Amino acid sequence: xxxxxxxxxxxxxxxxxxxxxxxxxxxxxxxxxxxxxxxxxxxxxxxxxxxxxxxxxxxxxxxxxxxxxxxxxxxxxxxxxxxxxxxxxxxxxxxxxxxxxxxxxxxxxxxxxxxxxxxxxxxxxxxxxxxxxxxxxxxxxxxxxxxxxxxxxxxxxxxxxxxxxxxxxxxxxxxxxxxxxxxxxxxxxxxxxxxxxxxxxxxxxxxxxxxxxxxxxxxxxxxxxxxxxxxxxxxxxxxxxxxxxxxxxxxxxxxxxxxxxxxxxxxxxxxxxxxxxxxxxxxxxxxxxxxxxxxxxxxxxxxxxxxxxxxxx
Numbered sequence: 001x002x003x004x005x006x007x008x009x010x011x012x013x014x015x016x017x018x019x020x021x022x023x024x025x026x027x028x029x030x031x032x033x034x035x036x037x038x039x040x041x042x043x044x045x046x047x048x049x050x051x052x053x054x055x056x057x058x059x060x061x062x063x064x065x066x067x068x069x070x071x072x073x074x075x076x077x078x079x080x081x082x083x084x085x086x087x088x089x090x091x092x093x094x095x096x097x098x099x100x101x102x103x104x105x106x107x108x109x110x111x112x113x114x115x116x117x118x119x120x121x122x123x124x125x126x127x128x129x130x131x132x133x134x135x136x137x138x139x140x141x142x143x144x145x146x147x148x149x150x151x152x153x154x155x156x157x158x159x160x161x162x163x164x165x166x167x168x169x170x171x172x173x174x175x176x177x178x179x180x181x182x183x184x185x186x187x188x189x190x191x192x193x194x195x196x197x198x199x200x201x202x203x204x205x206x207x208x209x210x211x212x213x214x215x216x217x218x219x220x221x222x223x224x225x226x227x228x229x230x231x232x233x234x235x236x237x238x239x240x241x242x243x244x245x246x247x248x249x250x251x252x253x254x255x256x257x258x259x260x261x262x263x264x265x266x267x268x269x270x271x272x273x274x275x276x277x278x279x280x281x282x283x284x285x286x287x288x289x290x291x292x293x294x295x296x297x298x299x300x301x302x303x304x305x306x307x308x309x310x311x312x313x
Contacts, residue, residue: 002032012037041134058292059085060143062159062166065098069154069176073101073147074166076289080138085163085291090140093132094163100125101145112145146287153281156181158188167191168287175279183273183281186258187251190266191286196251199283200267204246216241251286 004027012023012034022041030036060078077094079085096119106112113126120128125142133140146168148155153173159166167188173180190196198204216238220226226234247253252267259269274281 004028004032008032008034012041058295060140060291061085061091061094061163062289062291063094063098063163064157064159064166064168065095065102066155066157067102069181070151071102071147071149072155072157072168073098073104073145074157074168074287074289075101075145076143076166076291078141078143078292078295079136084136084138084140087136090132090136091163093128096128097125097142097145101147104145104147109142109144113142144289146289148285148287150284153284154181154184156184156188158185158192160189160192164291165192166289170284170286171281172284173274173279173281175277175281177277179273179277180279180281183270186256187266187270187283188286190254190257191251191288193257194248194254195288196254196286197249198251199285200252201246201250204250209242209246212242212245213238216245251283 004024008027009020009023012027013020023037026037026040027034030040058078059080059082060076062074062076064072064074066072075094075098077090077097079090084090100115100118101112103118104112104115106115113124113129115125117123117125117128123131129140129142148168148170150170150172153171154176155168155170157166157168169184169188169191171180171184217234220234220237220241226237229237252265252270254266255262256264256266256269259265264272270281270283273279
């Protein structure tokens with residue numbers, strides 16, 4: 001049996017980021033073989049990952065990577081706790097995932113996870129994730145990514161709240177300068193703040209409109225002020241409310257958050273900037289990721305948890 005020295009444990013810790021006792025055990029199990037010990041820790045990490053699958057990872061970060069003015073990718077990587085989301089090791093990993101995504105040709109998440117990891121081609125992205133779970137000790141999840149490319153204009157990005165929200169705006173334009181990019185960044189901030197669902201009313205499906213009209217009609221039916229009103233009046237009220245709602249969910253119809261008169265729409269703001277720069281600018285799409293969006297977070301009673309653990313001792 002090879003002698004396991006403190007320097008060997010230290011070296012393994014620096015390579016893997018695993019705990020001291022885990023590193024010592026790995027070296028003992030592999031008779032001091034450093035490569036085999038690393039593999040042992042990877043396998044141990046994979047076992048930990050399986051054990052943590054039932055947990056809810058609803059915290060984490062969104063990060064965006066850019067390639068020039070034409071390509072951007074946003075990723076969401078989740079953790080179980082906000083504490084880990086603030087950890088530098090986790091943040092560096094999320095940035096690396098974003099860099100992987102901006103250079104990826106993967107069509108979906110499964111293909112992305114199966115790609116060779118950019119920092120070590122002997123591993124996949126999934127392997128790198130498993131390694132990070134072993135190091136950090138929490139369930140982590142690469143939840144989603146989206147890459148945006150625009151050859152007839154530019155893309156801009158905006159990250160809000162330290163990574164809570166990530167936005168990419170894709171614009172077709174014949175002029176790409178600082179003024180245009182600043183305006184598009186302002187619009188990305190608008191997307192982050194007001195959460196539009198569509199770029200323009202022309203993008204809204206008839207199914208969405210029909211569904212919303214049903215809801216509005218049901219609301220009007222419960223409104224005493226509308227009781228006994230003629231069908232034509234009720235129909236007009238439904239259309240009016242729907243149009244008002246569409247202005248709230250369609251980016252170009254929203255009131256621009258920095259409008260000096262409080263009335264200028266995003267479309268009017270964009271037209272103003274385009275005119276000032278002799279440009280033609282149109283928003284093709286936007287992508288908005290918000291950390292934990294749609295994930296049902298587990299409600300924990302910390303005091304009850306501590307009491308239960310003490311009772312079990």
